[in-house]
Amino acid sequence: ATLTAVMVGTGVGASQGVLIKGGQALERAHKVNCIVFDKTGTLTMGKPVVVKTKLLKNMVLREFYELVAATEVNSEHPLAKAIVEYAKKFRDDEENPAWPEACDFVSITGKGVKATVKGREIMVGNKNLMNDHKVIIPDDAEELLADSEDMAQTGILVSINSELIGVLSVSDPLKPSAREAISILKSMNIKSIMVTGDNWGTANSIAREVGIDSVIAEAKPEQKAEKVKELQAAGHVVAMVGDGINDSPALVAADVGMAIGAGTDIAIEAADIVLMKSNLEDVITAIDLSRKTFSRIR
Ligand code: ADP
Ligand code: MG
Structure with a gap:
C-alpha cells in the first residue's frame, strides 16, 4: 500500500473512533488469525x-x-x-x-x-x-x-x-457487542481465546455466554503475555484486546495490541490500536480497515 493509502486508512479509523498508532499496526492487523481477549472490562462491561x-x-x-x-x-x-x-x-x-x-x-x-x-x-x-x-x-x-x-x-x-x-x-454483564463480535470473528476464521485473572468457574460460564471455547483462567499478567508468545511461536499472528494494567505486557507482546478506550492509561499507552468507543465490533472495524488498505483484492 502507498503512504497515502495508509494515511487514508488511519484517518478513516480515527473518524470511526479506532485510533491506529502508525502504519505498521495498520499493516499487521490484516494478518491477525488469533485474538486473545481479557475478560473484565473487555468482554464484560467492566462495571460490576x-x-x-x-x-x-x-x-x-x-x-x-x-x-x-x-x-x-x-x-x-x-x-x-x-x-x-x-x-x-x-x-x-x-x-x-x-x-x-x-x-x-x-x-x-x-x-x-x-x-x-x-x-x-x-x-x-x-x-x-x-x-x-x-x-x-x-x-x-x-x-x-x-x-x-x-x-x-x-x-x-x-x-x-x-x-x-x-x-x-x-x-459483570457481557458487553452487548461481545457475542456478535466473537461470532463474526469465527466466520472470518479468526480464533478467539479468553485469558483472565478471574477463577475458572466464572471464566468458563462467561466464555459459554459469549461463545468462546478456548479459556485460560487464574492467569497472572505475565502469563497473559506468555500465552501470546506461545501462540506466536506456534505460527499465529496474534492480537490482544485488553483494558487493564495487567494486560499491558500482553498488549506489548502481541503483533497487534488493542486497548479498550475506557481502560487504564497504561493499557492505552501499551497498545498499537485504541478502540475509543470501547466497543468490541471495532476489533473487526480495525481488521477490515487493514484488509482494505493492504490486500490487493477489491
Ligand atoms: P481480569 O484479568 O479478569 O481483569 P484481574 O487479574 O484483575 O482480573 O483479577 C483477578 C481476580 O483477583 C478477581 O477476579 C478477584 O477475584 C481478585 N481481585 C483483584 N483485585 C481485587 C480487589 N481490589 N478486590 C477484590 N478482589 C480482587
Ligand atoms: Mg480487565
Whole structure:
C-alpha cells in the first residue's frame, strides 16, 4: 500500500473512533488469525455490581461494609469500585463521604487487597489471597463461591483478623457487542481465546455466554503475555484486546495490541490500536480497515 493509502486508512479509523498508532499496526492487523481477549472490562462491561452478600458470622452489614469499603476505596480495580459503591447504601450519613482510615494498604495483583482498618486486618479477594494468608475457607463459603461461578458471577471473600466473615457476589454483564463480535470473528476464521485473572468457574460460564471455547483462567499478567508468545511461536499472528494494567505486557507482546478506550492509561499507552468507543465490533472495524488498505483484492 502507498503512504497515502495508509494515511487514508488511519484517518478513516480515527473518524470511526479506532485510533491506529502508525502504519505498521495498520499493516499487521490484516494478518491477525488469533485474538486473545481479557475478560473484565473487555468482554464484560467492566462495571460490576454487588448482587449478593452472605455473612458467615454475626455482624451488622453496615459495620461489615464500612471495613470492606475503607479497604477497597484504595484500589483502582473495577471490583473495588463496585464494592465501594454498594457499601454507600449502608451508611446512615450519606452526606459524610469519608470512610475510616486504612493503614498499610497493599494490593496483590490478581488476588485482592489488604489493609488495617480500626485496628483490624481486613482482606478482600479470592481464594488464592485467603490461602496465601492461611485463612480457612469453610464449606458454606466454598458453596457460595461455586454458586456464584455457575451464574457467571465472581465470588469475593472477606476476612477480618484472618477469619473468613463474608462472601460477596459480583455480577459483570457481557458487553452487548461481545457475542456478535466473537461470532463474526469465527466466520472470518479468526480464533478467539479468553485469558483472565478471574477463577475458572466464572471464566468458563462467561466464555459459554459469549461463545468462546478456548479459556485460560487464574492467569497472572505475565502469563497473559506468555500465552501470546506461545501462540506466536506456534505460527499465529496474534492480537490482544485488553483494558487493564495487567494486560499491558500482553498488549506489548502481541503483533497487534488493542486497548479498550475506557481502560487504564497504561493499557492505552501499551497498545498499537485504541478502540475509543470501547466497543468490541471495532476489533473487526480495525481488521477490515487493514484488509482494505493492504490486500490487493477489491
Ligand atoms: P481480569 O484479568 O479478569 O481483569 P484481574 O487479574 O484483575 O482480573 O483479577 C483477578 C481476580 O483477583 C478477581 O477476579 C478477584 O477475584 C481478585 N481481585 C483483584 N483485585 C481485587 C480487589 N481490589 N478486590 C477484590 N478482589 C480482587
Ligand atoms: Mg480487565
